[in-house]
Amino acid sequence: MLKTRKKWISILLTLAMLVGLMVPLAAPASAATTYEAITNVKSFNPSSDTAADQEGATVQAKFDPYVPEPSDVLIEVHDSNNKVLEFTSTPTVTVIQDDTVSNGVYAATVTPIGSKTANGYYQTYKISVPTQAGPKPVSVQIKAKFYGKDAANGDVSLVFFKGSNQFSSGSVVIARAKSGNVTASAIDIPTFSDQGGSVTIRFEESLAEAIEQDSSSIKIKLPNGFTWDKATVSASSLTSDGPVFGTITFEDSDRTAVIPVTTKSSSSAIVQVTGTVKVDTTLAKTGNVDVTFSGKTSVSPSTLTVANYGEYKASVECNDVKDITAGKLDQELGKILIKEDMPGTLVANRTITFTLPEKAKWTENPYYSSGDSDAPNFTLKDNTMQSVGSDGRQVKAIVNTQSKGSEATTIVFKGGKITVAPDFVGPLEIEVGGTAGVSGTVKVAEVKPSxxxxxxxxxxxxxxxxxxxxxxxxxxxxxxxxxxxxxxxxxxxxxxxxxxxxxxxxxxxxxxxxxxxxxxxxxxxxxxxxxxxxxxxxxxxxxxxxxxxxxxxxxxxxxxxxxxxxxxxxxxxxxxxxxxxxxxxxxxxxxxxxxxxxTPAPVETKATAVFKIGDYKYTISGVEKTLDAAPFIQDNRTYLPVRYVAEALGVQNIAWNDETKTATLIRNGIVVQVKEGSDIMTVNGASIKMDVPALNVAPGRLMLPFRWIAQYAFGANVQWDEATQTVTLSL
Missing domain, CATH: 2.60.40 (Immunoglobulin-like)
Incomplete structure (x- = not known):
């Protein structure tokens, strides 16, 4: 009995092995399917109304090789966050046989899976392709519509999964969700004055329906001090199938224009809003006029410069500062530019002046260069500037006709030549003035020494x-x-x-x-x-x-x-x-x-000088010297020559000013001044009144009573010997 069981077990194992070897021989050939979009993959706005029934690109599932077995696969639509979207209708599936649409031999069936969503749609469908006699199918084409509202930005894909036999898993991008945006721009940025001016704002949709349908679709608000001229504001579409606008209204005391949209665009559109801006000069600030956007439509940027408001004035610049040489003639300057801040600043009969600094003069006057200027129809009464005054420093021009148009103009003067004082070095600036509203200084040259x-x-x-x-x-x-x-x-x-x-x-x-x-x-x-x-x-x-x-x-x-x-x-x-x-x-x-x-250092010496009345000889420490004017007595006063007394006392610096008739004596920091005919002597700036004035005798020698210079000014010891008629000075 035991042997019989073992024999049966052995037979069963052998059969099991044979079955395992035989099963693969009965399996069909391995399937190979590729998925691709064969029509354009379009972008759509997930916030638009049309996104509620959005059509995707046609997808082809290509069979190579074909497997002669019934095949099916599940399909869904996913957004970029893998959220499953709803099919808005049953997908259309077409089987292609040898490049010919099937006439029903291989008609595919499309079956919804699961229950409907709250919107009444299915999220999953099953595609089944049967096996029948006839030409082999080569591919399957699928068209699907889906509910794309609020889909995440990015790729929307048709996803294949749980496929059998012919179908494998995969996915194909059939659409792209792209939130629509609206971009604002200023076509031009005009400059206007107190009279205001016209502005133009352009809005461009990236996708259809980006401009929202609403009674306050776009609001355009001006800054404080500026208002819309209501009768002039209009909105229009520059492209076909653009949005339809209602009647524009105004808020915030006419600072805000409210643009209503009654019908959205059916394709991406370009919209233009134009209008005239009025200025309240008591409130408006000069500079950029910036509008802000609000309303149902999101506009980027949220703030936009649409104009510039300014005063009637002009600026000056030189964009070609040259190096010139001091002391030389006809040194040429670069171009001088006058730029209006506001159109119409340079009006007829007003003047523009160029004034050089004190150490510079014009040798050739600048002239107006129409070819270098940006000033349509602008003219001067004389193209070359005219000299003013006799010092050669100022030239002027008189406006004949002002420039035309709404743009601020630039006029250019060139060809000016100057000469600069030989000791002038450094930057040279011209002062610009006149009655035309131009003022300021501008550097036109750098002066270098020769x-x-x-x-x-x-x-x-x-x-x-x-x-x-x-x-x-x-x-x-x-x-x-x-x-x-x-x-x-x-x-x-x-x-x-x-x-x-x-x-x-x-x-x-x-x-x-x-x-x-x-x-x-x-x-x-x-x-x-x-x-x-x-x-x-x-x-x-x-x-x-x-x-x-x-x-x-x-x-x-x-x-x-x-x-x-x-x-x-x-x-x-x-x-x-x-x-x-x-x-x-x-x-x-x-x-x-x-x-x-x-000044040489003082030498401390002890010296004695002796002068005798009426004698041209005198001695210093026993050494005889000669005078050119002898001492004399007048009105009981003994006069000695100032220069010789000073030299005898060791005065280091003796000077005579012939114009003022003044002698200056300097010794060891003591400065003494005596003037011919004056009875005032100054010592280090302090005035001392003498009892007699200084006299001038031949041959032009200044004389004073000896005590004033020797004793009172320089502190020498003095002695008078009546018997010998001599004066002795000692230090």
């Missing part, structure tokens, strides 16, 4: 000494040819010289040495002029590259009238200064500090 000077140092020189060596100088052109070889004045031509000019009280002890350090300028002879106060070198040929002249062996005589501090030489000459006729007295381009003037 040469730059670099001293080798600042040595000290002592008051009252001769032939003292000061710093060497390097004189360098800022541009080639700035040192002119020939200077023309009218019909005359002169050799060009570069000159060093000393200050008052300083002269050249001898001719300095001039040499070309860099560049190719050619120089000639050196001369001393004006009582040795000017040392000049001739320029024989101009440079082709900026050149440097070195001046060395500069020896100066410094008299006792020179004040302590910086000793500066002026660098000038007609080779550098072409415009002396325009600026008389401006004889230099730059100044250079070549030394520091100091």
């Amino acid at each position: 040469v730059e000077v670099k001293p080798s140092g600042t040595p000290e020189v002592i008051i009252g000494r001769q032939g003292q060596v000061v710093a060497d100088l390097d004189i360098t052109e800022t541009l080639k040819e700035n040192m002119a070889a020939t200077v023309t004045e009218g019909a005359y031509h002169y050799d060009g010289y570069v000159a060093l000019i000393t200050p008052s009280g300083v002269t050249f002890a001898e001719k300095p040495s001039f040499s070309v350090k860099e560049g190719d300028v050619v120089i000639g002879d050196v001369v001393l002029e004006a009582n040795d106060s000017i040392a000049a070198v001739r320029i024989k040929a101009t440079s082709t590259t900026p050149s440097t002249i070195n001046v060395s062996n500069i020896k100066l005589n410094v008299d006792r009238s020179v004040a302590e501090g910086a000793l500066q030489l002026k660098i000038g000459g007609n080779a550098l200064i072409e415009n002396q006729g325009y600026f008389p007295g401006n004889d230099y381009v730059v100044k250079a500090t070549v030394a520091k003037v100091i």
Whole structure:
């Protein structure tokens, strides 16, 4: 019995194995199905009314290879958030046989699955394709409509799932949900004045029905101080199938225009609203006129600049600031632009003036360039500006006809040439004025010196000494040819010289040495002029590259009238200064500090000086010296020559001013001044009344009673010897 059971078990296992091997042989070939949209995938507005019955693209399920078995699959419509949407009607399914629509042999059946939604629609359908004799089906085409209102933005897909035999799972995009938006723009941004002006606003839908159907579809509100001219406001569609508008109304005391829409657009539309804006000058602020949007329709941006409100004025600018050279003639300026803030600012018979600073003059007046201007029909009474006054600093233009149109205009002046004083350096600004409403200043040039000077140092020189060596100088052109070889004045031509000019009280002890350090300028002879106060070198040929002249062996005589501090030489000459006729007295381009003037330290000495009445001889510490005016007695007062008394007392600085007839005596910080014919003596600025005035005797010598200078001014001991008729001064 046990053997029999084992035998049966063995037979069953063998049969089971055979069945397992045989089952796959009976299975159909593996299915291969691809899904694709064969019509356009369109975008739709999920908030529009038409989205309630939205048609999707036609989807094709292609069979390759065909499996000769009954096949079915479930389908649904999903939005981008995988929310299942509702079919608004039974999908249409067509079986294609060898590229020919089936005539019923393979007619597919479409069956709803589940129950209806609250809207009365199904969310799932089953597609079944039978197997019958005849040509093989090659594909299935599905058309579906769905409820797309409030679908999430993004792709809407037809989803295939739970397929059998021929059908596999998959999905195809059949539509795209895209919320419609409305964009506002200003076609133009006009500028208007107190009289107001017209504005145009354009609204563009991205999709149909983006502009909502409502009695307050779009509200356009003006800022405070501006109102709509109600009779002029209108709305229209620039495209076919656009929205239909009702009667426009107004709110907020006519600041807000309310645009009603009675019918939505059936395709994306462009809408335009135009109207005239009125201005309340007591409330309106100059600048941008910005409207704000509200209402049922969402408009982007929410605020838009539609105009500019301004005053009747104009601004000035120069967009071509040039570098020019001081001391040279006919330096050309760049273009000067006058820009209206408001159209109509520059009206007929009003003036525009350009005024240069004090150290600049016009050599050629600017002219109006219509080709560079943006000013239709604008003209001046004279295209070239006319000179005003006799100082050469101001020119003016008179408007003949103002510009036409609603746009602010720009007028351009060019061709102006000026000359600048030789010592003027830095920015040059023109003051713009007149009665045309233009005002302000504008930089038109940067003025540079014709040469730059670099001293080798600042040595000290002592008051009252001769032939003292000061710093060497390097004189360098800022541009080639700035040192002119020939200077023309009218019909005359002169050799060009570069000159060093000393200050008052300083002269050249001898001719300095001039040499070309860099560049190719050619120089000639050196001369001393004006009582040795000017040392000049001739320029024989101009440079082709900026050149440097070195001046060395500069020896100066410094008299006792020179004040302590910086000793500066002026660098000038007609080779550098072409415009002396325009600026008389401006004889230099730059100044250079070549030394520091100091007073020698006082030497403490004990000295005795003896003067005798009527004698031209006197002694200092026993050394006999000679006077040019002898002491004398007048009205019982003993007069001595002031200069010789001062020298005997060791006064370091003695100066005579011939114009004021004043002697200045300086010793150890004490400054004494005495004036011919005056009985007032000043000591360090304090006035002291003397009992007699100072006298002037031949040969032009100032005389005073000896005690006033010696004792009262400088504190010397004085003695009078009646017997010998002598005066003794001792320190």
